[in-house]
Amino acid sequence: xxxxxxxxxxxxxxxxxxxxxxxxxxxxxxxxxxxxxxxxxxxxxxxxxxxxxxxxxxxxxxxxxxxxxxxxxxxxxxxxxxxxxxxxxxxxxxxxxxxxxxxxxxxxxxxxxxxxxxxxxxxxxxxxxxxxxxxxxxxxxxxxxxxxxxxxxxxxxxxxxxxxxxxxxxxxxxxxxxxxxxxxxxxxxxxxxxxxxxxxxxxxxxxxxxxxxxxxxxxxxxxxxxxxxxxxxxxxxxxxxxxxxxxxxxxxxxxxxxxxxxxxxxxxxxxxxxxxxxxxxxxxxxxxxxxxxxxxxxxxxxxxxxxxxxxxxxxxxxxxxxxxxxxxxxxxxxxxxxxxxxxxxxxxxxxxxxxxxxxxxxxxxxxxxxxxxxxxxxxxxxxxxxxxxxxxxxxxxxxxxxxxxxxxxxxxxxxxxxxxxxxxxxxxxxxxxxxxxxxxxxxxxxxxxxxxxxxxxxxxxxxxxxxxxxxxxxxxxxxxxxxxxxxxxxxxxxxxxxxxxxxxxxx
Ligand code: C2O
Ligand code: CU
Ligand code: CU
Numbered sequence: 001x002x003x004x005x006x007x008x009x010x011x012x013x014x015x016x017x018x019x020x021x022x023x024x025x026x027x028x029x030x031x032x033x034x035x036x037x038x039x040x041x042x043x044x045x046x047x048x049x050x051x052x053x054x055x056x057x058x059x060x061x062x063x064x065x066x067x068x069x070x071x072x073x074x075x076x077x078x079x080x081x082x083x084x085x086x087x088x089x090x091x092x093x094x095x096x097x098x099x100x101x102x103x104x105x106x107x108x109x110x111x112x113x114x115x116x117x118x119x120x121x122x123x124x125x126x127x128x129x130x131x132x133x134x135x136x137x138x139x140x141x142x143x144x145x146x147x148x149x150x151x152x153x154x155x156x157x158x159x160x161x162x163x164x165x166x167x168x169x170x171x172x173x174x175x176x177x178x179x180x181x182x183x184x185x186x187x188x189x190x191x192x193x194x195x196x197x198x199x200x201x202x203x204x205x206x207x208x209x210x211x212x213x214x215x216x217x218x219x220x221x222x223x224x225x226x227x228x229x230x231x232x233x234x235x236x237x238x239x240x241x242x243x244x245x246x247x248x249x250x251x252x253x254x255x256x257x258x259x260x261x262x263x264x265x266x267x268x269x270x271x272x273x274x275x276x277x278x279x280x281x282x283x284x285x286x287x288x289x290x291x292x293x294x295x296x297x298x299x300x301x302x303x304x305x306x307x308x309x310x311x312x313x314x315x316x317x318x319x320x321x322x323x324x325x326x327x328x329x330x331x332x333x334x335x336x337x338x339x340x341x342x343x344x345x346x347x348x349x350x351x352x353x354x355x356x357x358x359x360x361x362x363x364x365x366x367x368x369x370x371x372x373x374x375x376x377x378x379x380x381x382x383x384x385x386x387x388x389x390x391x392x393x394x395x396x397x398x399x400x401x402x403x404x405x406x407x408x409x410x411x412x413x414x415x416x417x418x419x420x421x422x423x424x425x426x427x428x429x430x431x432x433x434x435x436x437x438x439x440x441x442x443x444x445x446x447x448x449x450x451x452x453x454x455x456x457x458x459x460x461x462x463x464x465x466x467x468x469x470x471x472x473x474x475x476x477x478x479x480x481x482x483x484x485x486x487x488x489x490x491x492x493x494x495x496x497x498x499x500x501x502x503x504x505x506x507x
Contacts, residue, residue, distance in 0.1 A: 122205025254287025
């Protein structure tokens with residue numbers, strides 16, 4: 001597993017490096033490194049990134065290796081640009097261009113991709129609770145998209161569902177006031193029947209929501225240094241290019257890739273400080289459930305679920321995440337100077353990325369015992385139980401016997417009424433269940449107590465084959481009888497095949 005990926009910085013790569021610095025268009029891994037080292041030269045976003053991470057150039061994360069050792073990590077873990085937004089008229093604006101591009105997964109092969117302000121994936125949006133924001137998506141593709149803020153508590157009109165299409169050339173803005181707890185959320189297309197393919201090509205990005213609590217906690221917070229975004233995905237390639245061509249069977253089972261990528265890169269390396277490191281992990285795959293662990297079997301602490309902190313950190317050595325679920329974890333590398341390890345998916349026994357503990361800590365943090373306290377709804381106060389049966393009669397993928405129909409509202413949910421939703425997977429394949437509009441809390445899983453690490457707020461829950469889950473939920477804002485939210489399986493092949501429904505929130 002431990003592959004040495006360092007090479008001596010030879011004359012040839014030094015030339016390539018220089019080329020990379022002057023020509024932003026040529027795309028080889030070496031050029032990527034060149035761009036990484038010359039952030040100030042490659043545009044506004046990069047400049048902003050450098051401003052944010054001023055210590056990046058001084059702490060020796062990459063550069064010291066070169067200077068001190070004459071060696072270089074040729075394939076550093078890409079860190080998406082952190083977009084803090086631009087104040088315009090009292091509103092924080094995030095300007096996003098959804099565009100066609102190419103990305104170099106394999107040396108010298110330019111694979112056609114979609115990206116947001118870049119060639120694959122998108123910047124990480126930094127949002128602050130209470131702020132009025134506008135996320136402006138400009139569709140520069142030749143096809144229609146929608147862009148959804150997954151995990152964001154927004155009015156239905158601002159949710160970016162199939163009801164808010166963005167035609168080629170158009171700009172659509174999700175405008176709302178951030179009104180939720182600190183969490184790691186994300187944005188992705190939600191185009192009717194086309195979501196899987198568009199996400200596969202590269203459309204997804206993280207959203208970090210901060211609040212007073214998250215700012216006050218002694219957690220790793222230096223973005224890209226000890227607070228690391230990780231979009232985990234798997235892909236199939238054909239001649240070095242993305243291959244998305246699911247058969248009927250693969251739509252039923254989910255389209256699983258044999259190559260793992262982290263932030264869009266294959267087999268990259270993160271150079272870590274010898275301290276606590278926080279990873280904000282998104283399972284950004286189409287339909288793959290990951291069983292995450294470190295190659296040395298070390299334990300770590302999960303500190304957050306999809307939509308909130310856990311009340312206390314939960315110690316784990318393995319973490320299961322189904323598509324669209326997020327987990328924040330803190331791993332302690334304080335005594336691991338020089339260690340090399342991998343973040344693994346145990347299901348496939350493959351590595352997402354390597355981690356090398358290579359730098360002394362610049363700033364220490366100490367994980368608090370108590371992270372937050374969560375408002376818990378009482379089961380006895382629930383006014384009703386709604387059942388959702390995930391089933392697949394005759395090779396169809398349905399919920400309660402119906403396939404997604406954009407003209408049908410399947411459920412009406414009353415504002416401020418506490419409800420239990422019971423999800424049953426009656427199939428021999430795995431699913432999960434995601435709701436828009438708000439978060440929920442699990443009551444039980446397959447009639448068993450909820451695992452400690454699933455006791456935070458969630459918006460997506462794994463429902464393995466032939467199992468069931470119950471959660472408790474209350475719609476607290478944004479009643480709108482005309483514009484629905486979605487609920488669906490977040491295995492994207494299933495979602496596109498019809499395993500999705502619509503609900504309105506009514507006053
Ligand atoms: Cu992540 Cu309905 O979406
Ligand atoms: Cu969503
Ligand atoms: Cu499913």
